[in-house]
Amino acid sequence: MARDPAHPRPGFSRRIFLGSSGAVAAGAGLAGGAQAQAQQDPAVAPEALSKVTFTLNGKRRTLAVEPRTTLVEALRDTLGMTGTKIGCNHGQCGACTVLMDGRRVNSCLILALTTEGAEIVTVEGLADPGGTLHPMQAAFAEKDAFQCGYCTPGQILSAIGCIEEGHAGSAAEIREYMSGNLCRCGAYPNIVAAIEAVRDEQEG
Amino acid sequence: MAQTINTEVTRTDARRKVTGAAHYAADFTPAGMLHGALATSRIAVGTLTGIDTAKAEAEPGVVAVFTHANLPDYKTVKGIYSGGPGSASFWPMEGTAIKYAGQPIAYVVAETAAAARRGAQLVEASYEEGEAHIAMDPAQSFIVGAEGDGEGMTLTKGDIAAGLAEAAQSVDVEYVTPFQHHNPMEMFAATAEWRGDRLTVWMPSQSVRTLRHGISAAYGLPETAVRVISPFVGGAFGSKAGITPYTMLTIAAAKAVGAPVRLIVTRQQMYTVATFRPESVQRFRLGADASGRLTAFEHVEIAQTSQFDEVVNPGTHMTRSMYASPNIHTEQRLARSDTNSGGFMRAPNEMQTFFGLEQAMDELALKLGMDPVELRRVNDTDRHPVAGVPFSSRSLMECFDAAKASFGWADRNAEPGSMTDGDWLVGYGCATATYPTNISPSAARVRMQATGHAFVELAAHDVGTGSYTIMAQIAAARLGLPVEACDVVMGEAHLPLAPISGGSTTAASAGSAVHLACLAVGAEVARQVSAMSEGPFAGVDPAQITLEDGMLRGPGGKSQPLVEALASTPRGEATAEGQYRHPALTDEALRRTYQGGYGVAGPVTPEMAMFAFGAEFAEVRVHRWTHEIRVPRLHGAFAAGTWLNRKTAHSQLMGGMVWGIGSALLEVTELDHTRARFLNANIAEYLIPVNADVREIRVEMLEEQDDYVNPLGVKGIGELGIVGTAAAIANAIHHATGKRLRRLPMRMSDLV
């Protein structure tokens, strides 16, 4: 929903400013200044929207974001792809994990503008177009590797990354290298079992 | 027909959860939606003397800023512990009073979440600060409900002094448990959309009817005008039951700005805008004769509460149900301090009280020179120690014996500090688990079609517990359909009554309603086929036709699959509702439940005492150099009546045990006593277990038949697994190190 604050929200003309006076010299002046600065520098100015293009689940996407917009906000709010969850917004829980250029990352700490040209994979991009689940998705379902399911998209992407990185050699290694994904329901042993099953399948 | 009950069934919502297609509250975005953010109080006690919203309003994208001065009116409701639907009885932004740190003082609405959050940071407030006490003072505690004492908040049976006098050994010990926060992975969120006088609220909820009731009361709306939607809940554990200020403020803001508004509460704010597990002190005095039989049992619990609610989760009711003793004295006390109101968090009293009781039993066993398992055995009882009624079923020692064998307890050298492995000190410990069987009234509607499909509808919730799946299993078993042919709709308030998903009630209560609704579908089909001119049941008295595992059976050995019978009827569809009420449920409890509250039968009825039991064994390792405490093995055996789904039940019990590890070793909400704020209000420094903390967890699920609890014979298991874990670990730490840790969490700093 990011938009240029200089332009009122479509269909919402009533601005309510209760409780104190003044307030909204906002819009035009600031945005004008920002545009001027943008012309001088190879930069994105504060409060201006800037375009960023990345590949999302195999498709090129271009969107306009504020400098402060994080990748998870761009996914959820700008693109409406809500499979990626926010659990803390500070890189402390791993719920927002996505793959970026093949690496698992916390999308809440990634500024969207820094994903220019990157390949992003979210939970929505794992099953094949025919609906067949990715082996990790199938293993999570089969092993009951979740309860509430909220951390699950992040767990699954992290699990894929864990094997890709070569850190799924043993149960102990999986536990250590899956410790960036909190699961408050306590499904950890089943998560480990799911990853072992997929690892064995891939090796077999 | 494959067996659908007491077997392993993969969750029916698994596909949605692994593909990101399960929609949680913050995933619904009504058209034109704006974003909310809370500004909260820096101080804990005092008065707001000024609030300047100019900078917030000037922030680009900010649409409106609400404070107590301009917030639309609504009628506030009482907190759950004061008989209302609220998470607490005090409502912020109604005036200038500040009663806890982190109390909402302003609500910012903006075009983006980022702008709203920045706007909230820019709200400037000034205060007249009062003196705050965030930690309770046990010396200021008071007995709850002293007048009349209808709920048995104090109880004396026999003579404690005499019991202690005749004891061969006794212990007099105090255990301390901290503030803890639920920290579900899903952040609190609420989205409100008004369309004229009709309101829709998306919010993760473990009680959609409580929510609807509270909102209707607040806005003077008929309940039919309020829709509450919560199909998936990203963990709750007690945190998402009552209606909270952040919800009410979001509804108010949406009304004022004339557009839908969504608020996602920050992780830090989650520590103050909803409930938590209050800190407590547990004092036990136990006496036993030389054979180990208890001669005296005294438990005084002092728990923290706020200045505006009496949050009592009566732990003494639980502990005094546990072991036989001729002399019993219990007191339920509270002490106030300046926080928001606490509430219920997974095993709301049992985690704390059994951390105390089961360590006290271990300390007593050591003094007696008895094996701790045998001390439990000699004090086991088939009658409730206070009420005198029999237990409807009680498999405590079967659980101990099963877990003891699986764990290898026989290998234990009883001498503390005697077992080592390299740089690790090794200890074994065990403890009892128990949880009351609370049975709520519940209803469900089932519509079956001749195509072999059924719709099951009820206002229950799947907070990760597997409710969607077990309701489908129950329907499948009764109607003779595959599980995947039974579509379960839950998590909306307009559906038939179901209880709060709390107190481990849902499977037993709502499951029984689904069971009865299916039988009612059978009766409806029986009525239809008996009225027909042909077919096996034509002309048969419908009262003589029963439904058994998908087959209609009548006199003379007549039988027909239900789905076939249904197909023979002109409508080809039958709908019926089931209303379940335990015979011991009072009218008052029934009324309370229909009003969105918590009304249950049990755990002690005039005829029976209903509890689930378990035994947990822990291996603990303490590192010689780092003093780190690790739990490489945790074995639990549990008996809780009928197992509906062995896969999801296993996960629930295992998850409870993981919570036990967290409570034992990690979880504490730290207090800044000087300024009365929670210090580690995040999930980096509020430590919950990570994958590496959880190694071998073995769960054994024993068979147990109980025909009294409900038609399904089910007891709740959502909380059973956490009870006793912390004590088993504490006992194992003592065994490993010789050090007795009586304060949670138990950390390396306690062992240096």
Add this chain to the structure above:
Amino acid sequence: MDNFAFFRPTSVAEAIDLASGDQKRDFLAGGTTMVDLMKLAVQRPGGLVDITGIKELESYEIGPGRLRFGALARMAVVADDADLREACPALTEALWKAASPQLRNVARLGGNILQRTRCPYFRDTAYTQCNKRDPGSGCAALEGGVTSLHAILGGSEHCVAMYPGDWAQALIAFDAEVRTRGPGGSRTIPFADLHVLPGDSPEVETILEKGEIIISIEVPVVPAMRASHYLKARDRESYAFASASAAVGLELDGETVKDARIALGGVASVPWRAGAAEEVLRGRTFSEALAREAGRAAFADATPLEHSAYKIPLGADVVAGALMTAHARARAGAKGED
């Protein structure tokens, strides 16, 4: 979070120009600390200069005489390097025991060593007293706060915030150097000089100047590296900051300690070299008793705060335990060479 101007230079020179051009601009590398603190409104840069486009800073080399780590090498990549694990296990252990796999995939080494404190009073802007955040405002930790996570070494009456990082301990133990370039040219900074004690200006954390960018971190190879170890004590098994940690290395001649390196984490205001403890060991015959003596010596000058006294015995035991492992590694190495 405030909005900010965003720059994406592709060369070091351009980055320095951009960052030094405006007092309110900051470098952005992995951003795992920066974005976190910006969300909390603890850091509010007016502009961010994203240097991750400067690909030349990503490389690293494990040479026979010198280790060189580009400032933008990723923690996860270096942590997994088998050659480095053999050359100096403490350097890989201090990386993989830090943070989480996701954070290590993003965080860069240059940013990692500049990690900022987890002091709750620093991170929560509701506290008006924080000399680090707002110079001269006071210190909520020292004025009646909870100090269980604060520094017992290197603190001042103005600030006892703890340096939370891990890798820096292994670097300081082995005399690393930091190569930088800034508006005033290039320089090499001994790692021990990079961070500055809080003293009376806790807002100043390093000697880096405005617009000065870390190019690389270099470590001369010494024999004690092979028998090194990073021991991190924490209540949670993973994804947790150290309650106490030690980076140690030993070089033995028979059982006589020829060289000893000890640095302490989770206890000090800055990365902390325990020189006195090293002196206890040098030239003496290694034993468990000697390891314990060194551990005690490492904390001889510690000042316990109200809630952090436990860190003294804990830290001493962690040092001793780390030395025991380093000793075992030295012995195994000696056997391997025979």
